[in-house]
Amino acid sequence: MLKKRVNINGASMTLVADPETALADVLRGQLHLTGTKIGCGKAQCGACSVIMNGKVILSCVTKMKKVPDDAIITTIEGIGTPTNLHALQLAWVKHGAAQCGFCASGFIVSAKALLDENLNPTREEVRTWFQKHKNVCRCTGYKPQVDAVMDAARLMRGEITVADLSFQMPADGKILGTDYPRPSAVGKVTGTIDYGADFGLKMPPGTLQLKLVQAQVSHAKILSIDTSEAEKMPGVYKVVTHKDVKGKNRVNGLNFPNNKGDSYDRPILCDEKVFQYGDAIAIVCADTEAHAQAAVEKVNVELEVLPAYMSAPAAMEPDAIEIHPGTPNVYFKQENIKGEDTAPLMEKADVVVSMEDLFVGRQPHLPIEPDVAAAYYDDNGNLQILSKSIGLDIHALMIGEGLGLEAGKNLFLSQFSGVGGTFGYKFSPTIEALVGVACMATGRPVFLNFNYYQQITYTGKRSPFFMDVKFGANKDGKIIALEHNYAVDHGPYSEFGDLLTLRGAQFIGAGYGIPNIKGVGYTVCTNHGWGSAFRGYGSPQSLFASETLIDVLAEKLGMDPLELRYINAYRPGDTNPSGHDPEVYSLPALIDAIRPKYQAALEKAKALSTPEKKRGVGVSVGVYGCGLDGVDSAEVWVELLADGRVQVSTNWQDHGQGADMGLLATSHEVLRQMGIKPEQIKLVMNDMNLAPAGGPAGGSRSQVVIGNSAVNGCEQLVNALKKDDGTYMTYDEAVTKGIPLKYVGKWSTAADNCTACDEKGQGKPFAIYMYGVFLAEVEVDTKTGKAQVAGMTMAADVGEVINKTVVDGQIYGGLAQGIGLALTEDFEDLKKHTSMAACGIPYVKDVPDNIEIIYVNHQRKHGPHGASGVGELPLTSPHAAICNAIYNACGVRITQLPALPKKILAGLQGKEIPVVKRPIKNPAY
Ligand code: MCN
Ligand code: FES
Ligand code: FES
Secondary structure (H helix, E strand, O other), rough: OOEEEEEEEOOOEEEEEOOEEEEHEEEEEEEEOOOOOOOOOOOOOOOOOOOOOEEEEEOOOOEEOOOOOOOEEEOHHHHHHEOOOOOOHHHHOOOOOOOOOOOHHHHHHHHHHHHOOOOOOOHHHHHHHHHOOOOOOOOOOOOOHHHHHHHHHHHOOOOHHHHHHOOOOOOOOOOOOOOOOOOHHHHHHHHOOEEEHHHOOOOOOOEEEEEEEOOOOOEEEEEEEOOOHOEEEEEEEEEOOOOOOOOOOEOOOOOOOOOOOOOOOOOOOOOOEEOOOOOEEEEEEEOHHHHHHHHHHHOOOEEEEEEOOOOOOHOOOOOOOOOOOOOOOEEEEEEEEEOOOOHHHHHHHHEEEEEEEEOOOOOOOOOOOEEEEEEOOOOOEEEEEEOOOHHHHHHHHHHHHOOOOOOOOOOOEEEEEEEOOOOOOOHOOOOHHHHHHHHHOOOOOEEEEEHHHHHHOOOOOOOOOEEEEEEEEEOOOOOEEEEEEEEOOOOOOOOOHHHHHHHHHOOOOOOOOOOOEEEEEEEEEEOOEEEEEOOOOOHHHHHHHHHHHHHHHHHHOOOOOHHHHHEOOOOOOOOOOOOOOOOOHHHHHHHHHHHHHHHHHHHHHHHHOOOOEEEEEEEEEEEEOOOOOOOOOEEEEEEOOOOOOEEEEEOOOOOOOOHHHHHHHHHHHHHHHHHHHHHHHHEEEEOOOOOOOOOOOOOOOOHHHHHHHHHHHHHHHHHHHOOOOOOEEEHHHHHHHOOOOEEEEEEEEHOOOEEOOOOOOOEEOOEEEEEEEEEOOOOOOOOOOOEEEEEEEEEEEEEEEOHHHHHHHHHHHHHHHHHHHHHHHOOOOOOOOOOOOOOOOOOOHHHHEEEEEOOOOOOOOOOOOHOOOOOOOOOHOHHHHHHHHHHHHHOOOOOOOOOOHHHHHHOOOOOOOOOOOOOOOOOOO
């Protein structure tokens, strides 16, 4: 131990600490300054930034022995407080620079050090600073942070006032469509909101710390598990194995009835087999994390290693053994059959183009916050689990049987107050069942916090699609037929693999009125990372295929790619690939809106291109549905409180997208009729104990489905309280008159006759879609093959914008993830793709500052206040536009993502670009 005098946030103190402990751990663990966050833990993300003696340092890698005596340290807590925000915090709120907010403390601390040095930085200097200090944000696309620093500097220079950075209520009191700040913003920018790891530090004495014994191989039979040595280790309370699990020990994957995959193929704790690297085999429960980790090494697991099938083509080979014995590796098939037989039409078509094995890979989600969960028994003997779940009610259902509990009866899930981004990986339960099992086996409160390596290797990933596509078109450009064939590598667990495969049928060729389609997709079980939802869910894969091929078609026809899209974009009379009418026809207007930008970008590219740095422009169309597929519903409770406020309760889980803001603005728009102000609305969210099911926050469904339910509930209350003279009853009047105070708001897509798709992929799966057009400007370095995105423009139709700052932020952030998907992000190599940086997360300089959004608002008849969703739209196909721009720049066509420099360079040098192929296209099924 060492003793050190330090000054933290102005307070001088003496600290005794382990010299090898990181400053971040001392700040958080010993001083409870939990505003400083730990993301990567490896000097890659900046979440742990603090200022020490005037310099920004990464406290996760700064050991206490390196902290100088009398060091002056400033953490986020020393910058401003909720009641006394610093200019940076005010500007962060104003610009929506804290979505999930997990990066906010690190960024604000870093920016403070910048402004201490230079109160008048340029935007590029701000970007250079964040790049140098490794401040990473996965949510915002960085533009909001730069905007915030610029405004904070203006305020500090006295050029603007606090009022300029504060919300100004319009005269009509309407907050819909404004930049009203999300309710959770102040907590996020001051580091005062508790994320999972912060909650863990505040759990009661006696809480057990958990560490996992995880598989180090991808496929094996378990011969024995010996915990005896581990149980003797210091501080160990118990080592939990599958034998301690009281229920079925399986997660219920809720498979479609025609799925050959077993809904119960994912063990909570492995018993007979290991199916993927990282699978949990045992849980060590101990008094400290260090004791638990030391004992992990002592658990002896005997395995018989089996051949591992690390991709769909490998698992489809006829001699591949069944990963789940009794279930074929190809376990689900989805056709898309629409209109006439396509074979004769392809014969007749003036032009036919086709491509094979277009590939979108295993994109890792890379939230800055690693996975985390806690569990305890409440006083009623119910198991309470807290986590980052974005589907509390559905996850309770999925893990209940496995634990031997019943969702909503003796098993309740809730979210931590702060959730540091999920981007869809938490559409699947991850560690909820593990903390549940440990709590049940020990009877003690338990806490499990993944490190970033575990976050990467043992949470779900985007499922790779291998896709063949073929268009037949008339010489005027009208596409008359589409054929496709694809295989989905869904990893070892079948949960939602069927749904994802259906997305291929729904979105390959989406956006265009193609009358005749013949397609088929197969879901394949492999031993690579399990497939979970990732923003866009199937559309980034599907649209990469059709949005690449349409450019090839344009070239063959000698047409402009944007104009070819215009010709084929949905018009009245067209149906989408599922065979139903789009609810609005906004694509032609979106293309019209982007056309001048496109033409200007082409001119600019011509002017700026040099042999060393070639510039190009690419476009793509993006479409995605808002909903879970077929009938989708939600419930919202609306209740008048005695103090005159209105309580609105539901589980609209927040990953950072702004659920609180969505629920507030959507409800307020109805409630303001009776004079309710935003601050008079009490939101009760994301706790199964307190609020009804809103359904999972996936499929960009919440604004539409929960939003409609909120409108319904609020309307019921407003109508009930309305008096004949047009005024509204007070609480006391309502009570006196015996008017009910609480209303159950409901809405379902059945209101628009939605039906699940049939085996031919035909139906009406979504009431509402989102539409967009992407324009990418790219520069390719011909020496290195490195592509850099120089500008992105998106024309978007999300219907009525409920909150402008939130929607802008969703789009910026989604575009940045599209840049990563296109150029750098991957989780293929289990040895290499093991850190945030190695997985290719975009840093600020990888994302252009030049991002423009053009809104085209087509009101949705079935949308709340006319709104559609937005969350996934910006990640539907920006990567296709980027790859089209690379081709436009230098003639290299990338068919398999990511478009790494070595692939582009090979193309530039006229060499073959290596690709993974599927030898078997139509496996026995
Ligand atoms: N919204 C709006 N106006 C509209 C449509 C939506 O203001 N016309 C707002 C909503 O109020 C909500 C947000 O935009 O705050 C997204 O709404 P919606 O599209 O309905 O999506 P969900 O609330 O269902 O959120 C899920 C969606 C998905 S599926 C993923 S994945 C995702 C995403 O949103 N993950 C995110 N955005 C994310 N953003 C952050 N920061 N972090 C994630 O993990
Ligand atoms: Fe310290 Fe990522 S840099 S947590
Ligand atoms: Fe930056 Fe979520 S707001 S990581």
